[in-house]
Amino acid sequence: MHLANYLGYLHQSESDLAEAFRKVGEAHAQEVDVYHITHTLAKQCETHAEKLKPFADRYGEEKPEEPEQLYHELFDQTRSGSLGLLRDMQDLYLMASACDISWTMIGQAAQGLRDRELLEVVNSCENETANQMKWIRTRMKEAAPQTLIVAS
Template sequence: MHLATYLGLLEDSEKQLTDAFEHVAEKHRDEPDIEQICQKFSAWSRNHHGQILGFVEKYLEEQEDEPDKLKRDLFARNRSGALALLRDLHDLWLLTQQVQLCWTVIRQAALGLRDEELKACATECAARTKRQTDWLLGRVKQAAPQTLLVAE
């Protein structure tokens, strides 16, 4: 059974997302909406991460180490300014996609296992992840023309 492995991937992804939102909130604190909403989203992901831990415990098996490739590619450059904001939002969006897909995979397993608790958890967390994605997409769409066409 590879469920634990995948839960591990999810756990790691939510952890990365938690840190990434925190990082972006801190880095772009001059953008008041970014700072506050990213802090909120970081708290959401931290909460998701906490929920996963219980299931990791429950399905604990030998875990393969998932390399955090994604983390290395994202947020690596020391960017600043309007373009940096757009790129950081872009990367956050990608990370939420990673998390979302993990939840989809885990939920499928929960259905197969008839694990009602895990199913409920996956449903709730996937819904909140979508709200993160939706917000990021809206903000990216707003920022894109100004950033690419006008900003210095």
């Protein structure tokens, strides 16, 4: 059964996303909305990771083999300036999508296993992940023209 792999992967992804949200927030603290919302979302991600733990135990967490490199590479270093913000946010978006699709996969498995508890966790978390992506997208759309056309 490969579910443990996915649980482990998502657990790691959510923890990494939490860290990335914080780093981006700190790096762009002068964008005060970004600063505050990233910190709120970081806590959300940590809660998600927390909620996954018992299931990782239940299904035997195994260290995933490759996918974590994906996001670790994205956030070696945050960038600065308004273009830097856009690019950092783009990385966040990709990391959040990785979580999003993983919630979907785990939700499918939970249904197949008839694991109501896990399904409940998936239901409560995947909406928040979707909203995280929605926010990143909204914020990027707003910033893009100013950044790409007139910012120095």
